[in-house]
Amino acid sequence: MDFKIAVLPGDGIGPEVTTEGVKVLEAVGRAFGHNFTLEHGDVGGISIDKHGVALLPEVRDLTQAVDGVLFGAVGGPKWDDPDATVRPEDAILQLRSHMGVFANIRPVKVNSWLADSSSLKPEVLEGVDMVVVRELTGGLYYAEPKARHETPQGWTAVDTMRYSEAEIERILRVGFELARSRQGRLASVDKANVLECSRLWRQVATQLGEEYSDVELSHVLVDSCAMQLIQRPAQFDVIVSENTFGDILTDEASMLAASMGVLPSASLSEVPVTGKRTLGLYEPIHGTAPDIAGQGIANPIGSILSVAMMARYSLGLTKEAASVERAVDQVLANGSRTADIAVAGTKTVSTTEMGDLITAAISG
Numbered sequence: 064m065d066f067k068i069a070v071l072p073g074d075g076i077g078p079e080v081t082t083e084g085v086k087v088l089e090a091v092g093r094a095f096g097h098n099f100t101l102e103h104g105d106v107g108g109i110s111i112d113k114h115g116v117a118l119l120p121e122v123r124d125l126t127q128a129v130d131g132v133l134f135g136a137v138g139g140p141k142w143d144d145p146d147a148t149v150r151p152e153d154a155i156l157q158l159r160s161h162m163g164v165f166a167n168i169r170p171v172k173v174n175s176w177l178a179d180s181s182s183l184k185p186e187v188l189e190g191v192d193m194v195v196v197r198e199l200t201g202g203l204y205y206a207e208p209k210a211r212h213e214t215p216q217g218w219t220a221v222d223t224m225r226y227s228e229a230e231i232e233r234i235l236r237v238g239f240e241l242a243r244s245r246q247g248r249l250a251s252v253d254k255a256n257v258l259e260c261s262r263l264w265r266q267v268a269t270q271l272g273e274e275y276s277d278v279e280l281s282h283v284l285v286d287s288c289a290m291q292l293i294q295r296p297a298q299f300d301v302i303v304s305e306n307t308f309g310d311i312l313t314d315e316a317s318m319l320a321a322s323m324g325v326l327p328s329a330s331l332s333e334v335p336v337t338g339k340r341t342l343g344l345y346e347p348i349h350g351t352a353p354d355i356a357g358q359g360i361a362n363p364i365g366s367i368l369s370v371a372m373m374a375r376y377s378l379g380l381t382k383e384a385a386s387v388e389r390a391v392d393q394v395l396a397n398g399s400r401t402a403d404i405a406v407a408g409t410k411t412v413s414t415t416e417m418g419d420l421i422t423a424a425i426s427g
């Protein structure tokens with residue numbers, strides 16, 4: 064089949080890891096007889112430098128004319144001036160909103176080959192296999208007012224957390240449906256002891272829970288969730304949360320999988336159904352890692368597994384997705400490690416070498 068893919072590498076290690084993701088996508092094309100037409104676009108800091116804005120309208124519109132969007136990462140110290148009027152992060156925030164991808168799916172699975180690479184004890188990690196569903200187009204990230212004012216007493220800043228019942232219900236539904244297709248347990252995360260948004264969230268979750276009576280619903284306060292993720296992570300099946308909580312909890316949860324570098328994500332505008340095609344935005348959960356950018360040592364597995372998620376949800380290519388996941392597993396089983404997942408003192412491979420090894424392991 065023929066597919067059109069938007070490739071938006073961005074800044075820092077974004078281009079390095081995305082190159083490897085694309086390499087693997089092309090290997091899938093050769094192995095399974097598909098043709099991928101790639102449309103590249105500038106996003107983030109590089110777009111600010113070249114065009115004065117983080118996301119050109121034509122790049123934004125490109126995302127509506129393709130079958131899937133592969134995103135790298137945006138941002139970096141060069142564009143971090145707090146007084147700047149344009150910010151690299153605007154690119155990803157505008158894209159998520161424009162594409163309407165309110166459901167960010169972040170699977171966190173401990174690969175048995177990497178249990179020793181985590182900073183946590185292997186016995187704590189045993190059996191960890193969860194999916195975090197993060198609301199992606201609302202809450203503190205987007206709601207107005209969002210501003211800074213100078214007052215006689217000095218500066219004041221405001222961000223707004225606002226959620227409508229409809230926004231809460233549609234993201235909770237993604238959580239319930241995913242839980243139903245997995246182990247049937249859903250942890251709904253909130254801060255209902257303090258926040259009004261969370262009290263509404265909990266109310267909607269409880270109501271929906273009656274419709275999904277086959278799913279075991281629990282309400283977990285976000286601070287307690289952060290603790291339990293480290294204390295007893297294997298208890299979680301599906302976690303669902305609002306935008307900011309989900310951002311923080313997934314960085315934390317990534318440490319269970321040894322490194323942020325290995326985790327992919329899919330951002331969708333509806334409940335994902337394996338084999339059914341839905342437009343999505345795919346990106347590793349890590350950032351631009353300015354400290355290691357340009358050194359060729361970043362881990363490309365987060366981008367490569369994002370390609371697998373794209374194959375599964377946006378391209379309807381289930382076998383192909385599994386072949387990518389198998390290839391990653393095989394290369395890790397053989398002992399190849401980028402620096403972030405290597406045990407101290409052992410030999411490491413570069414970003415490109417890791418991409419080449421996984422590419423070579425793809426078979427139809």
Ligand code: IPM
Pocket residue numbers: 137138152155156310348350
């Ligand atoms: C992520 C990132 C983004 C976010 C940043 C780059 C805006 O941290 O995808 O988790 O906060 O959503």
Ligand code: MN
Pocket residue numbers: 310311314348
């Ligand atoms: Mn984040």
